[in-house]
Amino acid sequence: MSNKQVDIGFLEEKCSWLLHPRFFPSKVGGKPAWLDLKNLPEPGGLTCKTCKEPLIFLCQVYAPFEESNDCFHRTIFIFICRKGSCCKINSAENFIILRCQLPRKNEYYSFEPYEENENEVFPMEKWAKMCNVCGLKAPSHCSKCKKVNYCSREHQxxxxxxxxxxxCPDLQEKSEPRLNCFTVTESGKSILFEEWEVDVDKEDEEEITVVDTNQELEKLKKMIEDEKVGTMSNIPDSEIEQYARSSSADKVYNRFSKRIARHPDQVLRYDRGGTPLWITENTVNNISIPKCQYCNGDRQFEFQIMPQLLNFINVGIELNSIDWGVLAIYTCKASCNDGPAYKEEFIIKQDLTNETM
Ligand SMILES: [Zn+2]
Ligand SMILES: [Zn+2]
Ligand SMILES: [Zn+2]
Ligand SMILES: [Zn+2]
Structure with missing residues (x-):
């Protein structure tokens, strides 16, 4: 068992302007702080597979690969369908993951880090038009004032x-273009998630207790065998198997809760090349991680989003709202440069289903 240190992320309140792309933030909610500002993904590729509506930006993690010049800046973006009805148990169909990276010397950002100056002019409109509501690439605009842009008819x-x-009438009078498309508008507030900075830190090491899973499994096996000899002898094997499965799922859940109890508010666990901290045992055993579709190389686990995030982003508590147990993100091991500027990566959504609760 590994007790390698992982980085964990917490939410912090932060002024929106400090989450601007030029500061390379890790953030939740609001509009995406795009990295490559020109070659934005087509909005048609960021629609829900089920309801066909535009996906909404959930969060992004800034995670450069220090060993690679191409990945001096590197960000992973997560988009989700806002509708609870498109969220199915143990299916990540309502998500899209994108990876983007840039060398230190690039056409958008200065070589040295930016100072935290709110009034610095940084016109993102110069590179691409972004939706006034959600921040996705915006191929259409208001035909009356021609000053605001939209990704889709729904958002217009x-x-x-x-x-x-x-x-709109006021904007029609003005001659100068409308700036600051990164700001969340009133209409944006009605569908975007609440905006937060993700602050990443090391997980406390001292309290790590390595759970001996093998020992636990042995105990469990013995328990089942004993019971099989006794009162459970008439029960078909399939049912015992079911019982074994749900009991060992509880072990995984116990381990999960023990590990996160150290930092109950964590929303992110970053452990590149490591293994996810699953919330339950079933469902993930037979999922194979597809190879990178751009370089055909292997993917590896990079980070996971925790269910705690749901408590901070106003998704509502009604039964039919979006939900997840663990979102595990797998990315190209080589973080290749092939393909479009925003490359699709792989996600597993694991839920804590009723049968294991
Ligand atoms: Zn949908
Ligand atoms: Zn939009
Ligand atoms: Zn208008
Ligand atoms: Zn690749």
Whole structure:
């Protein structure tokens, strides 16, 4: 068993302007702080496979590969369908993961880090048009003022109803372009997740107790054997197997809860090349991780998003809202440069289902 140290992430309140792309943030909610500002993913590729509506930005993790020049800046983005009805148990169909990377010397950002100056001019509009509502690439605009852009008809209608109907006449009068497309608008607030910075730190080492899973499994096996000899002898094997499976799933769950109890508010565990801390044992054993579709190389586990994040982003507590146990993100081991600027990566969503609770 590994007790290698992992990095864990917590949410911190932060002024939105400090989460601007030029500061290379790890963040949750608001609009995506794109890394490559010109070659944004097409909005058609960021729609829900089930309901076909635009996906909403959930979070991004800034994770450079120090050993590679191409990955001096490197960010993984997670998008999700806002609708609870598109969220199925142990299926990640309502998600899309994108990886983007840039060398230190690039056409968007200065070689040296930016100072934290709120009034610094950094016109992102110069590179690409972004949706006034959600921040995705925006191929269309308001035909009246021509000053605000939209990824989709859905978001144009939403913005018109919430806000734009009243400000469009004013914008038509003005000659200068409208700047600061990174700011969350009123209509954005109605569908985007609450914005937070993700602050990443080392997990406390001293309290790590290595759980001897083998010993636990042996105990479990013995228990089942004993019971099989006794009162359970009439029960078909398949049922005993079921029992064994759910009991060992409880062990995984216990281990999960013990490990996170040290930092109950963690929303991210970063352990590149490591293994995810699963919430339950079933479901993930037979999922194979597909090879990178760009370089055909292997993928490895990089980080996981914890269910605690759901407590911070206003998803609602009604039965039919979006939910997950663990979101495990797998990325190209070589972090290759092939393919588009935003490369799709792989995600496993594991839920704590009723049968294991
Ligand atoms: Zn959907
Ligand atoms: Zn949009
Ligand atoms: Zn307008
Ligand atoms: Zn690759």
């Amino acid at each position: 209608i939403l913005d018109w109803k919430k806000e734009h109907k009243t400000i």
